[in-house]
Amino acid sequence: MNFPSDDALNESSETMEILGHKGISRRDFMKFCTGMAALLSLPASFIPKIAEAVSSKRPYVVWLEFQDCAGDSESMLRASKPTIAQIVLDVISLDYHETIMAPSGKQAEKSLMDVVNNQKGQYIAIVEGAIPLKDGGVYCCIGGKTALDIAKEVCGNAAFTINVGSCSSWGGIASAKPNPTGAVGLGEAVPGITYVNLPGCPMNVENVTATIVHYLTFGTLPAVDERHRPYFAHGKTVHDNCERRSHFDAGQFVRQWGDEGHRQGWCLYEMGCKGPIAHFNCPSIRWNGGTSWPVQGGHGCIACATDNNWDVAYPFYGRLPNVPGFGIEKTADKIGAGLAAATAAGLILHGVGRAISPKKDDDNK
Amino acid sequence: MANEGKRIYAWEFPVRFTHWINALCIFALSITGFYIGNPFMYAISSKQYIMGWMRFIHFVAAYMFLMSVIIRVYWAFVGNKYACYKVWFPFSGEKMSEFVNALKFYSFMSRKPPYTVGHHALAGFTYLIVYMMFLFEIISGFALYSVNHKGAIWYALGGWLTASMALQMIRLYHHLVMYVLLAFTLIHVYFAWYSDSREKNGLMLSIFTGYKFLTGKESDI
Ligand code: HEM
Numbered sequence: 262m263n264f265p266s267d268d269a270l271n272e273s274s275e276t277m278e279i280l281g282h283k284g285i286s287r288r289d290f291m292k293f294c295t296g297m298a299a300l301l302s303l304p305a306s307f308i309p310k311i312a313e314a315v316s317s318k319r320p321y322v323v324w325l326e327f328q329d330c331a332g333d334s335e336s337m338l339r340a341s342k343p344t345i346a347q348i349v350l351d352v353i354s355l356d357y358h359e360t361i362m363a364p365s366g367k368q369a370e371k372s373l374m375d376v377v378n379n380q381k382g383q384y385i386a387i388v389e390g391a392i393p394l395k396d397g398g399v400y401c402c403i404g405g406k407t408a409l410d411i412a413k414e415v416c417g418n419a420a421f422t423i424n425v426g427s428c429s430s431w432g433g434i435a436s437a438k439p440n441p442t443g444a445v446g447l448g449e450a451v452p453g454i455t456y457v458n459l460p461g462c463p464m465n466v467e468n469v470t471a472t473i474v475h476y477l478t479f480g481t482l483p484a485v486d487e488r489h490r491p492y493f494a495h496g497k498t499v500h501d502n503c504e505r506r507s508h509f510d511a512g513q514f515v516r517q518w519g520d521e522g523h524r525q526g527w528c529l530y531e532m533g534c535k536g537p538i539a540h541f542n543c544p545s546i547r548w549n550g551g552t553s554w555p556v557q558g559g560h561g562c563i564a565c566a567t568d569n570n571w572d573v574a575y576p577f578y579g580r581l582p583n584v585p586g587f588g589i590e591k592t593a594d595k596i597g598a599g600l601a602a603a604t605a606a607g608l609i610l611h612g613v614g615r616a617i618s619p620k621k622d623d624d625n626k
Numbered sequence: 627m628a629n630e631g632k633r634i635y636a637w638e639f640p641v642r643f644t645h646w647i648n649a650l651c652i653f654a655l656s657i658t659g660f661y662i663g664n665p666f667m668y669a670i671s672s673k674q675y676i677m678g679w680m681r682f683i684h685f686v687a688a689y690m691f692l693m694s695v696i697i698r699v700y701w702a703f704v705g706n707k708y709a710c711y712k713v714w715f716p717f718s719g720e721k722m723s724e725f726v727n728a729l730k731f732y733s734f735m736s737r738k739p740p741y742t743v744g745h746h747a748l749a750g751f752t753y754l755i756v757y758m759m760f761l762f763e764i765i766s767g768f769a770l771y772s773v774n775h776k777g778a779i780w781y782a783l784g785g786w787l788t789a790s791m792a793l794q795m796i797r798l799y800h801h802l803v804m805y806v807l808l809a810f811t812l813i814h815v816y817f818a819w820y821s822d823s824r825e826k827n828g829l830m831l832s833i834f835t836g837y838k839f840l841t842g843k844e845s846d847i
Pocket residue numbers: 537581651652655656658659660662663664681684685688689691692763764765766767768770771797798800801803804807
């Protein structure tokens with residue numbers, strides 16, 4: 262394979278020097294680039310290109326937080342292979358991140374504005390958290406400015422925006438019924454901007470990294486679906502790549518938590534697993550550096566990367582939603598059985614009516 | 627009364643053929659669909675393929691059902707007047723009163739059967755609703771299918787629905803409509819028998835042979 266020439270990636274290049282200080286060898290770095298190529302479904306011949314792009318370009322990045330739980334920041338920082346987190350945080354120049362930056366108050370806001378003013382159209386904005394629109398947006402203000410105004414200014418001037426997590430992608434838990442603050446995702450709040458959604462609760466840091474790497478390598482965002490989610494991360498259902506899938510096809514299902522099937526690792530379909538309707542690459546990249554993921558841990562998928570999952574994928578431990586207009590005790594099957602029974606009873610009654618009503622038709626009268 | 631006892635060819639072959647293919651498909655789709663929703667059989671060994679086969683049969687029957695519905699709708703435009711699509715839209719004044727008469731007859735309020743060779747207004751309207759339900763099952767079914775089968779065909783057949791309806795809701799209604807169709811089937815068979823027993827026109831046999839016997843009172847020969 263044709264690895265990048267030594268001047269692009271020699272031990273003394275700026276990036277390698279920074280990484281070297283962190284104890285990351287050139288070998289670790291190449292492993293990272295290989296992993297990224299695999300995640301983006303690129304052939305091996307792209308690995309040198311990725312390595313060159315990642316080691317030579319240092320984009321400016323600002324990370325905004327609105328109505329969120331900082332779970333995506335956590336996910337980013339806890340990337341358990343420290344190399345990935347360091348590569349992302351060190352190769353990119355993270356200029357503003359409220360939770361982890363040293364400056365605070367006016368100083369912090371100044372560093373944000375410096376990037377917006379000096380790197381217009383050049384920097385990447387990462388947004389975490391929903392944007393409340395109700396009552397003039399008063400439910401989320403930073404430094405006296407509403408989330409909406411900040412988003413308009415910062416994302417409007419960015420090269421593009423990456424929405425990390427479900428909240429900024431489509432509103433997330435903040436927008437679950439009854440959505441008291443009128444929370445929406447960034448795409449809806451600020452129409453017309455260029456963005457990509459990486460939903461999930463939280464998003465998977467590998468996908469954020471891969472999106473940035475794709476941009477550095479090709480100068481464009483990865484191909485996305487109609488919900489602005491990259492195909493490489495959200496193109497397939499959880500169900501399609503699930504390691505329990507063979508139990509699904511066989512017909513081996515967990516019926517109760519802790520039963521024999523649960524201990525055997527059978528399919529969680531009947532326990533309400535939403536893998537069949539959830540598009541995410543959890544089964545292949547997993548979490549915490551590939552340690553595990555919910556279904557591997559024995560819990561069904563809750564479709565966290567699906568629009569409105571808090572409302573539509575509910576109940577999490579039932580396969581189908583409750584039937585609108587009926588109590589929560591009534592499942593689709595109970596209602597169906599009731600309908601069939603009522604029909605049969607009606608017909609039997611009708612049969613009795615037929616037997617006792619006059620036989621001859623009197624249409625000639 | 628001149629026609630009394632005469633045989634008349636009401637249901638042409640494509641009508642009878644699609645009727646029975648539909649019946650077969652709905653039976654297969656309901657059994658397998660019910661299993662997909664409630665896997666009532668459990669595999670003993672992971673070498674078995676119960677859910678796999680259920681889904682396979684469901685999808686094969688689904689394609690058959692789709693073809694059958696297409697043929698029947700096509701025939702509604704080229705077939706005889708008893709198969710004509712106009713029968714499904716009984717909204718003229720005359721048809722509306724036939725509709726009311728049929729309702730009265732079925733609820734013992736009148737003893738005059740709605741004598742017709744083809745469908746009377748109530749039946750025609752019922753089939754309109756039933757075909758709407760078929761259409762919904764097909765669209766929602768292919769919407770679910772398109773989750774794993776990306777392609778223009780599946781998008782056109784139902785995939786587009788996922789843009790406006792959450793997949794969980796599609797699953798729910800796809801499931802619920804099965805029960806409505808089950809209730810329809812019960813009512814359908816019962817009233818076919820009931821009408822036959824009152825009108826004595828060979829209605830029950832006609833869906834096998836195509837022929838009905840005139841009583842001489844039919845309005846739509
Ligand atoms: C009379 C017609 C039909 C009936 C009664 C029927 C019934 C059902 C039922 C009860 C389910 C289980 C739903 C659930 O609880 O999640 C189901 C699933 C499904 N049906 Fe149908 N169905 C019909 C037609 C179709 C058609 C035309 C298609 C087209 C491809 C289709 C495709 C599917 C798919 C893809 C699933 C989900 C399978 C899975 O999740 O693995 N169905 N059907």
